Amino acid sequence: MKRLNQLKKLAVTTSLGTALTLATLGSSQAFAQDPIRVGVLHSLSGTMAISETVLKDTIEMLVEQQNAQGGLLGRELEAVVVDPASNWPLFAERARELLDQHEVDVVFGNWTSVSRKAVLPVFEELNGLLFYPVQYEGEESSKNVFYTGAAPNQQAIPAVNYLHEQVGIERWVLAGTDYVYPRTTNRILASYLQEEFGVAEDDIMINYTPFGHSDWQNIVAEIRRFGSQGKKTAVVSTINGDANVPFYRELGNQGIDAADIPVVAFSVGEQELSGIDTGPLVGHLAAWNYFMSVDTDANYDFIDAWIDYTGDEEAVTNDPMEAHYIGFNMWKEAVRKAGTTDVDEVRDAIYGVTVPNLTGGYAVMMPNHHITKPVLIGEIQNNGQFDVVWETPGTVAGDAWSDFLPGSRDLVSDWRAPMSCGNYNVKTGRCGGSRAAEEAAEALGE
Amino acid sequence: MKPLLACLLLFLTWLPSLSIAEEDVRAGALLEALDVRSFADKGEAISELAISEDPRTRYWLNALLDGSLQRTHEGRFVVVLNNRGRSWPVEDALTQEDLGEISRRELNRISINNSLRNQIRSLIAVADLYSEDLSLRRASAERLVGEVDEALAEFLAEHIEQETDRRVQQRLSLALAIYQLEQGELDAVAELHGSLNTDARIALSRAAAQEENPLLAQEAQAALSAIEQRLKMNRTAETLYFGLSMGSVLVLAAIGLAITFGVMGVINMAHGELIMLGAYTTWAMQQLLPGQPGLALLLSIPAGFMVSGLVGIAMERGVIQFLKGRPLETLLATFGISLMLQQLVRTVISPQNRTVVTPEWMSGSLVVNDALSLTLNRLYIMAFALLVFMALIYILRRTRLGLEVRAVTQNRAMARSMGIKATRVDMMTFGLGSGVAGLAGVALSQLTNVGPNLGQAYIIDSFMVVVFGGVGNLWGTLVAGMSLGIINQVIEPWAGAVVAKILVLVFIILFIQKRPRGLFPQKGRAAGD
The missing domain is CATH 1.10.3470 (ABC transporter involved in vitamin B12 uptake, BtuC)
Incomplete structure (x- = not known):
């Protein structure tokens, strides 16, 4: 019994210990007044480090390149890096530290939606500027955040359109990690599939797993059974982070071939695949707005610069890196246009700013703080790369509020004067105002 | 894709008869046809390739399958030997001559998608039924279950007799029976009785659901219940x-x-x-x-x-x-x-x-x-x-x-x-x-x-x-x-x-x-x- 009592104390000491180690990590010192400061808010340790570390490196590389070209407005750029350590509440503290103590002019950061929700109130309170580079669930528009990753209409919706129209999918498995992004995306998708394609409820299977899930045998077997009922089936995966590695390994081991049940993933890119032998996965799909295999000179130049910067011949690039590349260049253009780094003036200057993306087109910043992107569907190849099998004819503008959710379809976002509102309801003619604080509390489970 | 398998019977009997020079002109044209944007056209080109009598067909299909068939910016077809890093070693797709390393910037992949991959695999599977290697034959037979069309059915019916391995025979009979059941043949139900194969079960449940042939539906339903029982176990x-x-x-x-x-x-x-x-x-x-x-x-x-x-x-x-x-x-x-x-x-x-x-x-x-x-x-x-x-x-x-x-x-x-x-x-x-x-x-x-x-x-x-x-x-x-x-x-x-x-x-x-x-x-x- 004594030992059991000791066990009960574990929970307390675990959280205490984590907090202690985190406090010693990642604080940076103050700098001289002169340079323009670029904050980087990405986890360098913990579960999300696998994905976020390269994004920190990307911004550092872009800053270095810009300095080599003489900086911005004649001033040097300086990256200020902090480590929120995959700890959602710590993201808010670190964001405050960046804006308050280091007085950064702009922040590039976050990966998970819950971490973004956590920092929203801080950015709105201190009037900071955040560029968020990852595909997300939408249903949000903040005056202080620019969303350079895909909204659902720039990734999820085109992907299921492709599967339905080109591959003839009639039965759907929506599998995801158990948190806000997969849940919202799957809600949008389920409603879209039923409304647009008339898919019966029986033909949709929804499954959630915890972060870092590793025992996939039962779920994969269930998918196999669900998919062998005579109707062509596909899996739409919003499984996040390193849980994907054992998931795909199990798919391979149970012999689920892409020709029978294709899996289309929204969170699996080159970075995640670099951890597995992709031989058995050839033909499974991913929907992104960029692939490393895209055949353009701009892309090859970016890859070469990245390989030189990291000193790793096998280094891979991925979609959120491109989003940072676009976001950084947009911010740069806006600063040039405004002639200052003042947040309000940069924000007013950035609408309509157009910069080249890496896939041979251009990205435009829209008044709803989202950008235009091409949508690409790629199939996994045996070398861990994707081969594009389909793409939208032009670019698609990001939509902050989904047209397929009740309540959300009446909202529009336009941050230009005179509307200056992120959630204007066209039916009632009212602006909903910011709910950042409540949303953050909700996401953090407080 | 099923009708395409009909072309195979020709492909199976290829003979290396023409002279090399003539072959190369023809082969060049065959490969040229693969480099099109539309996957439907590419599918046609693949069937064309399959029925050509060129001895290198198998080599090209394999290269196409694993994505190593590529084209340089000058328009030369090459096969990539190793696609890691920034420059890749390649060989000429026609002559198999070693061309050294080429930067990946210079290469365009002849890309395929899942349905083409399936098509190529089935083409190769039929060819492999003639292989000396037993494991290859078994894999091919496995692959053809659920993929049989009219032409292939005829071919299989004859081929089963020649096959010596029992497991290959069983698989091929199963594949054939599924096709026959789809055609409404009552005898096929007996062959599928107790089979746990997914395609067989789907064919049976379709047969059980149709209304034109009540006897068949009844038989199929009985077979299906037995299968469900075994599946549960x-x-x-x-x-x-x-x-x-x-x-x-x-x-x-x-x-x-x-x-x-x-x-x-x-x-x-x-x-x-x-x-x-x-x-x-x-x-x-x-x-x-x-x-x-x-x-x-x-x-x-x-x-x-x-x-x-x-x-x-x-x-x-x-x-x-x-x-x-x-x-x-x-x-x-x-x-x-x-x-x-x-x-x-x-x-x-x-x-x-x-x-x-x-x-x-x-x-x-x-x-x-x-x-x-x-x-x-x-x-x-x-x-x-x-x-x-x-x-x-x-x-x-x-x-x-x-x-x-x-x-x-x-x-x-x-x-x-x-x-x-x-x-x-x-x-x-x-x-x-x-x-x-x-x-x-x-x-x-x-x-x-x-x-x-x-x-x-x-x-x-x-x-x-x-x-x-x-x-x-x-x-x-x-x-x-x-x-x-x-x-x-x-x-x-x-x-x-x-x-x-x-x-x-x-x-x-x-x-x-x-x-x-x-x-x-x-x-x-x-x-x-």
Whole structure:
């Protein structure tokens, strides 16, 4: 019994210990007044480090390149890096530290939606500027955040359109990690599939797993059974982070071939695949707005610069890196246009700013703080790369509020004067105002 | 794509008859036709290629299949030999002449999608029915089930007679019967009776649902019910297998703790990190022996044991022995060590996950029948877990060390007065428990991600299994691990993975309330407090 009592104390000491180690990590010192400061808010340790570390490196590389070209407005750029350590509440503290103590002019950061929700109130309170580079669930528009990753209409919706129209999918498995992004995306998708394609409820299977899930045998077997009922089936995966590695390994081991049940993933890119032998996965799909295999000179130049910067011949690039590349260049253009780094003036200057993306087109910043992107569907190849099998004819503008959710379809976002509102309801003619604080509390489970 | 298989009969009879020069002009045109944007046109071009009598057809189809058929910016067709890095070695697709390395910027892939991949595989499968290699023929026959069309049906009906291998014959008959059933032939139902094959079941359920032929529908329905019955049994067997395999992972992770915590009473919070070190040892071994993942994995078994065992001994000597009888301090100290070990790995190796390659013989699955196949990696790990368990039981029951361990843990003072060096036994026991944690790490590297956080994912589960099984009892750990695995896998299909985990935890809490000493409580003096 004594030992059991000791066990009960574990929970307390675990959280205490984590907090202690985190406090010693990642604080940076103050700098001289002169340079323009670029904050980087990405986890360098913990579960999300696998994905976020390269994004920190990307911004550092872009800053270095810009300095080599003489900086911005004649001033040097300086990256200020902090480590929120995959700890959602710590993201808010670190964001405050960046804006308050280091007085950064702009922040590039976050990966998970819950971490973004956590920092929203801080950015709105201190009037900071955040560029968020990852595909997300939408249903949000903040005056202080620019969303350079895909909204659902720039990734999820085109992907299921492709599967339905080109591959003839009639039965759907929506599998995801158990948190806000997969849940919202799957809600949008389920409603879209039923409304647009008339898919019966029986033909949709929804499954959630915890972060870092590793025992996939039962779920994969269930998918196999669900998919062998005579109707062509596909899996739409919003499984996040390193849980994907054992998931795909199990798919391979149970012999689920892409020709029978294709899996289309929204969170699996080159970075995640670099951890597995992709031989058995050839033909499974991913929907992104960029692939490393895209055949353009701009892309090859970016890859070469990245390989030189990291000193790793096998280094891979991925979609959120491109989003940072676009976001950084947009911010740069806006600063040039405004002639200052003042947040309000940069924000007013950035609408309509157009910069080249890496896939041979251009990205435009829209008044709803989202950008235009091409949508690409790629199939996994045996070398861990994707081969594009389909793409939208032009670019698609990001939509902050989904047209397929009740309540959300009446909202529009336009941050230009005179509307200056992120959630204007066209039916009632009212602006909903910011709910950042409540949303953050909700996401953090407080 | 089915009509395309009709063209195959020609493709099967190709003869290398034309002169090389003529061949090359024709071949160039065939390849040219592949370089189109539309996948439908590409599909046509592939069938054209298949019926050409060019001896290199197979080579091109294979290159197309694995994405190595590419075109340089000058328009020359090449086959990429290795697509890693920035420049790739290539050879000419027509002459197979070595062209050295070409920058990937200069190359465009002739891309294919899933449906073309399927088409090519079926084309190759039909050709392979003539292969000398039995395993190739079997794979081909397997592939053709559910892919038969009119032309192929005719061909198969004749070909089955020539085939000598029974399994290939059976598969081909099945493939043929499915086609015949789709055509409404009543005899086909008998052939499909009892088959667990998915395509067969789908064909039967379609036949049962149609209304033009009531007799056929009736027969099909009867066959279908028999199949459903068998499927149910297979499903139960499958769930049991999943449970046992998950259970063996739990047992492996917990068994080291059953020694350090269960037998010695040390609350070792760094147990998870000892597992992690074992997994990293596997990775390091594979780095040392590139290209031989299997050998590296086998060598990792002793190496992982040594690494984690030595770290365990160092922990025992350096910290734990001074904290004897102060469990709270031990807990905090080992927790500190666990954080240090994690940070050490992060700093020295990388904060990111490392890739551990699964050897060929551990990938894929053992096919029992059409509805039941057992994944090989888990089968091996199950066997490994049992082996480790047996070895530990043997050590504790039958060796001098085991005797001393039991003596020291049951009555330290008495054991010492009998001349046993208790401190040495402590050290060896802790080293043994830690080494076994390392073994668990070696096994887990085949199932989960090898990263600095690996240990944290298993520490709670490990304590759970040990406490549930009854502290200090190895058999308890085995039974507890296996039953938790099975319970989890039985609940998971209807409750989901998240809820299943919660339910198992709730179950354990309730169980511990009722029986605080777990499944197999220690009795008599060994029970201690």
